[in-house]
Amino acid sequence: MKLREQFRRISIKWRIFACFAGFTLIMLILLWVFQVVFLDRFYQFIKINEVKSTAQTIVKHVDSEDFESTLQSISQGNQVAILICDEYGNISYYQDIMPASLISRLNPLSLSQIFSATTEEGGIFFRQFSREDMAPDGIHQIGPRGGIQNIIYSRIVEKANGSRVMILLSTSISPVSATVNTLRIQLFCITVFMLVLSLLLALFLSKWISKPIININASAKMLGSGKYDTVFDETGYKEISELGHTLNYAARELSRTEELRRDLIANISHDLRTPLTMIKGYGEVMRDLPGENTPENVQIIIDEATRLASLVSDVLDISKLQSGTEPLSRADFNLTESIRVILQRYSKLTDYHISFHADRDIYVNADELKISQVVYNLVNNAITYTGADKIVEITQTVSNGKVRISVRDTGDGIPPDKINDIWERYYKVDKEHKRAQIGTGLGLSIVKTILDMHGGAYGVQSEEGKGSLFWFELDAMELSD
Structure with a gap:
């Protein structure tokens, strides 16, 4: 409870500063996480999706007349090795822009095994291998063990003539540890620079945003102390300008009310003094001077008393009416x-x-x-x-x-x-x-x-x-x- 109360007492300038600084810190943390921690996973995810997309494109053109030129263009554009064979491992097409790629080491028996594995898995086969996982006579181990990773993706396609062929794609995923180290150094420099810049910017913005509010608060305290000639600053952004305008209007109205109050006191003082003086004077005359106890003098006293009653009645009436106590x-x-x-x-x-x-x-x-x-x-x-x-x-x-x-x-x-x-x-x-x-x-x-x-x-x-x-x-x- 005390911590909450202390937080509420923090000035708006430092709250704005903390918000800007916190936002910058969160952005830098996210930058580190995505550019360093998950960079390898993002890279592998992108490469795998590229291979799958390439296979889909090849399937669409498998019966086209310019199939070979299409495969060559796809292989060069996507940095992928392409091999097409039948169920016995007989190769009908092979395109590889990377010398000694993983699938270049496969013999007909290995290709036949992959064809069978692809058929068993519903027509699509996908694995990641290290180079040492693949032997000419087939697949010995499955799963990455470090170093350059290779992707094998195969898909069984039935051509228009009824024959089935296997489209086999292969690409490599190079280690990104060197890239990560480079990014880490760059991000460290960027982080230091951004922290310094963001702190300075947050300090400047917090002062710039909070300054009109602080000035208005100071002026409001002066107004509260009875200085009705206080002028509020109406510059700055829209809300602060409108607030300043409203407070200036309130100050003018308070000053006007104060002037009216002084006038009322002066009027009431005058109006009370005059009839009281008349009543006192005529009363003393009637007491001290023989023959002055006349109806005219009594009527004057009655008239002046009526004036007093009317004055008091007006003040009471307006107080009751405006307070709502007289329905x-x-x-x-x-x-x-x-x-x-x-x-x-x-x-x-x-x-x-x-x-x-x-x-x-x-x-x-x-x-x-x-x-x-x-x-x-x-x-x-x-x-x-x-x-x-x-x-x-x-x-x-x-x-x-x-x-x-x-x-x-x-x-x-x-x-x-x-x-x-x-x-x-x-x-x-x-x-x-x-x-x-x-x-x-x-x-x-x-x-x-x-x-x-x-x-x-x-x-x-x-x-x-x-x-x-x-x-x-x-x-x-x-x-x-």
Whole structure:
């Protein structure tokens, strides 16, 4: 277990180095085995197959008119002695490019014996002999005993005229010990050279392959320590380049989140300090000064406390929604009537002109409390950013089984490069906007999270100087008159 753990802790550079070095070592071992250890066996195997292939070629041409010229060409091309005789040992053809070959020493009796042996073995006879194993009067011993080895291969063939002849082939297998010694010296030199070259190459390749990974790892450690301005190298092979690009994106998002977090702390600190100061100040005035305990002063304290409650509620809502600890409670309800009730609560804001246009009541299946939060936040956002005419317009439309609620303001609009950011937590398009300073920047993020939970569509259409239109859609269930 400890060895496995230690192996896992080895750096990728040395793992790659070990793989390249091991591969080279295996190739060299295979080269030694096949070129030295099994060279003699390979050589004999090739020669035996050549003799058998030659015999097959002769059988195909045994009745051809140019049989003798074919045999001569085969003998010269394959370094093989060829003899054709009948069952009595009478030779009808003999071709030998190697003087004093093994079959040249055979007399008719020996040839007749080989013919009989070939017949007994089903028409094909094959043996390997040393030169001393063959005598003019026949075969005394069978099997190689060292020195030059000879192959005897015979085959009985029936010609077109009905007569049977024996095709007898012979070739020699020279000892390869000298060749093996030569190869051994060459392979030793090659092995030394290849080992040195492979180790250097493995070291270079391991560094080249692992360097981008090591650099990314070092940069990731810097990012983990809180240095969000860390830049990851995006060069190198494809996977490393893509990883670097992804980590750079993650670093930018972390930096952006950190900036938003600082903004949130600053906003919350400001928003908490202002109402608390107001509550404390008016409370002290009402305590210390006679006649200041008026309904107006009490209402100010109530309003500021409401602001505090709203701030805390927003922070708690977004935390619960995004952690998934507050599930949906779906039910059928009248969305149109729910919006009317919400807008009645804004009636005290007499200096704002809030209108709602709906030609019928629409029912949906959703979490009524959470959808009301969506409407509240969109209306509050419109009130915060609407223009000097203080107009906020809410419209309900129905199309293709979907009900769309749109909230329009007449404010300054949203720059195109910031439209994708407005749904993020703590984000404010215009931090200098006087009325925007009283919010936390969580409203639209709450809207986004709730609608995502419902699977509803949402979006914004905005043009600078002409205001913005926020909308969301839900499945319509029932239409009523």
